[in-house]
Amino acid sequence: FDFYKRNSERFHKIKREYIPIFWTNCYVNGVVDGWGEKVDINDIQKEINTLDPSGSYFTICQHDDAPMNPLPKNTVIFSAGGNVIGPGVVPIPLICGPIGLHDEKEKTLLASFVGSATHDVRKKMIQSLESKEDVYLSSSVWNPQVNDTDFSNFVDQSLRSKFILCPRGYGASSFRLYEAMQLGAVPVYVSDRFWIPWVDELDWNEFCVLIPEQNIDNLHSTLSNIDDDTYSKMKNNISKLYGAYFSLEGVCENILKRLEMEPT
Numbered sequence: 083f084d085f086y087k088r089n090s091e092r093f094h095k096i097k098r099e100y101i102p103i104f105w106t107n108c109y110v111n112g113v114v115d116g117w118g119e120k121v122d123i124n125d126i127q128k129e130i131n132t133l134d135p136s137g138s139y140f141t142i143c144q145h146d147d148a149p150m151n152p153l154p155k156n157t158v159i160f161s162a163g164g165n166v167i168g169p170g171v172v173p174i175p176l177i178c179g180p181i182g183l184h185d186e187k188e189k190t191l192l193a194s195f196v197g198s199a200t201h202d203v204r205k206k207m208i209q210s211l212e213s214k215e216d217v218y219l220s221s222s223v224w225n226p227q228v229n230d231t232d233f234s235n236f237v238d239q240s241l242r243s244k245f246i247l248c249p250r251g252y253g254a255s256s257f258r259l260y261e262a263m264q265l266g267a268v269p270v271y272v273s274d275r276f277w278i279p280w281v282d283e284l285d286w287n288e289f290c291v292l293i294p295e296q297n298i299d300n301l302h303s304t305l306s307n308i309d310d311d312t313y314s315k316m317k318n319n320i321s322k323l324y325g326a327y328f329s330l331e332g333v334c335e336n337i338l339k340r341l342e343m344e345p346t
Contacts, residue, residue, distance in 0.1 A: 085142055085334055096341045098158065101133070101141040105148035127151050140341060144177065146253035160337050164254030164277030173279045174337065175328045178257045181264045187241040192305055193270065194218040195247035196236040197258065204249040206298050207272050211247075214302050218243070240265040244313060245291065245305050247272065259290070263324050268316045270305065272298065280327055280336060289319040 093100060108126060130151055133139065139157040143149060146163030153159070159166065162176045192214070199205050199221045211217045218239045222232075240246050246262035248269045254277040262269035271278075271286075274295040278286050286292060291308070293301055326332045 085337070089334055089338055092338055092342075096140075096338070097344055098138045098140045098341060099133075101130070101139050101153065101157065103130075103141060103149070103151075105141075105143045106145040109145050109148060109150070130154075142174070142337065158341075162255065164275070165252075172340070173255075173277050173281075175260055175279050175333055176253075176255050176257045177330050177333055178260045178264075181237065181261060184237060184241055184265070186266060187238075189242060189244045191218050191239070191243040192216040192302075193245040193247050194239040194243040195249070196220045196232070196239055198222050198251075200251040201249065203272055203274055203295055203298075204251065206295065207247060207249050207301065210298050210301055217302070237265065240267055243267050245270045249273065250275070250277075253277075260324075260328050263289075263320045263328060266317070268313065268320070270301070272301070284323065284327065289316050289323060 103126065130153060133154050135154050137154060137156065139154055140160065141149065141153065141157060142160045143166070144162045146165045148161070148163065149159065149166065157170060159171045160174045161171050162174050164173065193211070194217065195208070195211075196218075197204070197220075199208060204221070208219055208221055212219060220235065220239070240262065244267060246258060246265065246267040246269055248256045248258040248262060248271050250256055250271075250273040254273060254275050256271070259269045259271055268289070268291060270291040270293060272293045272295070276292060276294075291305065293304065297304070324332075327336060
């Protein structure tokens with residue numbers, strides 16, 4: 083909805099028609115669209131079926147599993163969660179809110195993870211690192227409501243860490259990737275399937291450590307062997323790139339840029 087409000091005046095430059103379904107509201111809340119109007123989730127497909135099947139469309143999904151509804155064949159799906167794959171699906175970042183400014187702290191930890199063990203990749207990562215004295219781990223049962231104490235602990239440990247561990251969760255991606263960038267640490271993306279946005283322009287190895295599931299046992303040694311110069315360059319690259327590619331404004335601009343560049 084925020085994308086629509088911010089950018090609808092540019093839609094005339096795009097050959098594709100926007101499908102303004104706010105997937106998270108529909109799938110999670112079930113009854114509320116972006117304008118606060120009641121909708122029947124069972125009628126979503128009926129509305130989709132009114133679209134010309136020969137037309138060109140695009141839609142934007144933050145929900146891990148969206149879209150579950152079939153869409154016209156020529157639809158570009160900008161997907162943040164990463165559970166829907168296939169032709170026409172373009173990875174975008176999960177958009178997290180601004181964490182705010184925090185005083186820098188001495189990096190006394192090699193790495194940290196504060197979160198829930200919602201996926202086998204997370205469990206394997208925790209098991210591989212639980213004996214390491216320079217790694218802080220705090221895992222819990224998943225709870226959609228993060229209290230102030232847990233959030234403060236996450237921020238505090240992150241500020242003390244060179245690297246923030248960002249294992250995939252239910253979705254292939256993780257909000258923690260983009261939170262890490264805001265907190266002055268280098269993200270470590272651990273996954274069995276990477277969901278990486280903007281690879282046509284960005285080399286993620288320049289600002290993120292990518293650890294496939296089969297290399298989890300070597301995770302600690304991989305991080306320990308990253309020298310200070312390389313680490314500093316990665317942090318500098320994050321500072322240069324975050325606003326342009328991973329903030330709300332940056333994500334909107336990159337979606338529009340790619341749509342406007344399509345041949346008419």
